[in-house]
Amino acid sequence: MKKSELEAQIKEGRLIPFIGMGVFKETKTEDGEQIPFDSDSMILRLNGGRAMSQRLMYEYSRAAMSLEQRKGRPFIEQMTNHIFTFKPYPLPAVYTWLKTLMPRYVIDLNLDDSLLKLYADRDHFLVTGVSRIMAGYDRFLVYMYMASSQEYKRVDKELLSQMLPILFKPLGCTVPEKSFIISDADFVDWLTEAMGGYALPPFLKTFKNDKSYLFLGIDFDRDTYRMVANEVTLGLSGGYLVNDKEEMSKKEEKFLTSHKIEKLNTSLASFLKSDM
Template identity: 65%
Template structure:
């Protein structure tokens, strides 16, 4: 795919960011930031491994912790993982900050993606789950670069006059709101399949886009299903991964979504651009 930077700026190519972009990131205290499912489980459980069944995927482990210790515990613990540490922006976010993509999807729940747009007005959409008031599984904010504040807006106010940051799994700001446990993902995906996970404007705006998947791991069903729902109607794309060999399900996803696989570390690939 040619002219990647120009396509990111115009919005025809959409970055889709996963946890793997944190692999080379260290906090100022020397500790690591979660960069895959296993490290996320260890962070949620105070550094302790869990049973093999729960170690399969962090959403399963988070569900077990939520059942034992309550919803508030898992929300506060998720926030603590990021809020308690100082760390530099991973290179992927630094690269994108210089470009400020017209539209971006970030499945991480910290505020790194928000820092890409911290000096420009923008819209931010965060996913939400397990609410009974309505079917919509999103909240929309408008960021004012002057006041540095996010303000809640109605879904009808969303448009492409400003950059759009979509954080489907929630964010630690402006409110702690996370899709982290199995129950969260089941609820979000159920409503996503019914068309309630994206604002009406975004459903049309996202059609015929190309996607650049960075730091994503689609070897487990959950995030593969999330990516499929968010990118319905895609044109083509790139998946940057340092894996030598993809699983059968990952290959099926790649072929179904017309993706070109780039066998490189994300940082190496972006630096080459």
Template identity: 60%
Template sequence: MDDIVKKIEEGELIPFLGMGVFEGTTASDGTQLPYDSDSMILALNNGRAMSPRLMYEYSRAAMSLEQRKGREFVVQMTNHIFSSKEYELPKAYKWLKDLKPKYIIDTTVDDSLQKIYSDCDHFLITGISRITADYDRFIIYKYEVSKGEYEKIEKEDLTLDLPILFKPMGSTKPDMNFIISDADFVDWLTEAMGGYAIPPILKEYRKDKEYLFMGVDFSKDTFRMVANEITIGLKSGITLLNKEELTKKEDKFIKTHSLKNIKMSINEFIDNHGK
């Protein structure tokens, strides 16, 4: 059996998914699902580009839209982008559906991850921001196939005996909670640095693990910070960046975290590492 596949199945190598897994994914109406910062901005703003300052990163553009049109507009627009039309699961999810990792991190905000685990009991953790009742920036759910629905549980009830799906930037389901604008990310990252963005049991479990970063844009400051906070204590890992030359920031992140970049597309990588 392929060593990478074996490591994923045994929980030594943790998949970490970013928006790039949607590259090439077309919805039923022929539109392309957002797969990077620019395409996410266009989707949020009805296909229109924004000023160069706002086009820098989608969190900045989302913050501008929130200030002009309100928080609810951004939430509903994000949900509309990923919930209003049918689309085939990207190849990365189809591959992981067979592997069923024990722990998987997914920074997309749609529900593809939940779909591939719908045939087995599991835990789901979704990120949340800008709340005043608690420091924790996550909600934990338990899914039982026999019930066919998610139920909120306390962090003390989270165990390692079922697969754990971690969506730190939120999700369309079971509840619409999104880390999408600058204000969301600032709040989430602030609490993450204080240790409140990940349940205690995962802080212990993640030590000395390796990560497989698929579709994560390390050229953007925000997602480098998110990845850094979530993978504290990592041993090493792999990035898939199929580009001629890495940016200085990408190169520094990879070296600082003892990662190895494989210059290959996600689909090529999967083709080479199927079961």
């Protein structure tokens, strides 16, 4: 599949960009600090640069759960927010590329506001995931952004429509209200309600059907990301994966095969630089 063909499908709305941590691999702050781009680097940042036990290093959600139990929920929220807001960093190349396409619907698992910056001069909807809340079963919040005032206003879920571009951040975001799905308890709660149909607004439940997806910088080796991707793309019509992994695990291969996702034989950097 040529890049130009994928771009055409994105512009038409048939192919949905789905962005993960791997897009930050080449992204550093102005003083050279690496933005987390995989589970290990996220754990190191959450734990002040120190590695944790082998059991906790398996996946950052485990490590975050351990830190939350020892230091409290406010600590893990503040650390996560600090990572993505304390020092400025450039937009990763994936977002710069998407700026040329301005998709009408994007799914972004990252916790920062890089995606939102692309649409700062355009009215849009923002849907952010939430977890462990007592008010009802919905595990999302819906906002409308007005470029004229540069403000997000929370709106009723029934207002969501194709009238404006939709930015969906299932795992939360640093803005407009800090909300992160990052620890094991967060994911268990979110996924439990997602399986009951409460992770997506009513409009997205039908809008997403028969769409294809372009997964960028996603690592499907861990159960967590596979389960999240499965829930938010139910009814998909296949897709493509671009990441920097040369070899797939058996779990990854099984997931890609069952969802009819083709892994493109290119690195993320090469894909973005290609003119084809």
